[in-house]
Amino acid sequence: MELYVLGDISAEEKLQVEDMAAKYPEIKAEITEIERSMEFYAEEHAVEPSEHLRTRVLNSLVINLGDDNTFTKGITHQDDDRQYIDNQDNDNIVTLPAVRANGFYKYAFAACLTLLLISIYGLVNIYSKLQESNTLLTSLQQDKQRFANQVNLMDNQLDMYRDTTYKVLRLKGMPKTPTAAMILAWNAVSKKVMVDVQSIKLPKNDAQHQYQLWALVNGKPVDMGVFDAPATDTAGVKEMRSIASAAGFAVTLEPMGGSVNPTMDQMVVIGTF
Structure with missing residues (x-):
């Protein structure tokens, strides 16, 4: 890039540097x-020419069209006895050594710089594509896991209905909640009680209340646990507390966390075997 600024490169190399500078702001800034x-540097080492030298240069440009061969190294002065040359102007002239560039190293440097920039550009593209691939892979894995969970839940739900040891019971609404309904299954062998979450059709409970399931055992209610409507459980079925025997089941609306005894006037559904 120093050779480009000095103008010591070919027209093809100049176009390459300008093309890279247009693409990469870092190169342009450099x-x-x-x-x-x-x-x-030029301003720091600038030398103000003397009046005699300025006049000689201007006269040379006008008369000799810039022929430097007419210059002498000093100004000739004539006294009565002698003639001498005043070289005081030349004392302020600083001669810089000529820059001699090796063509091989110049082209090698330009080639290395070009390869470096191409490599950086390629690495950035590869990293970006890798990040996109990782994001897509993570999303696919999450979708796969959700799909697997849904399949497992559906299998469990189907097993509940296919298993002959389960007794399926449909709970129907009370006179004040005629549209309310839900389905549960009770296994007399394993003593499990499973509620079909997707079948729950109950009015939405507020933040201060929950629905509570009761098992009817010898005419007495037994607490089987609480749940919300609509169901906050993502499973297809919700397992409640186990019970060895039951003549039926009922659901009441109770304060948050459930009650010791059911509130009879808040019963929403009931069903018996």
């Missing part, structure tokens, strides 16, 4: 910084 550094 070129601008090099230009500023060179300008600063």
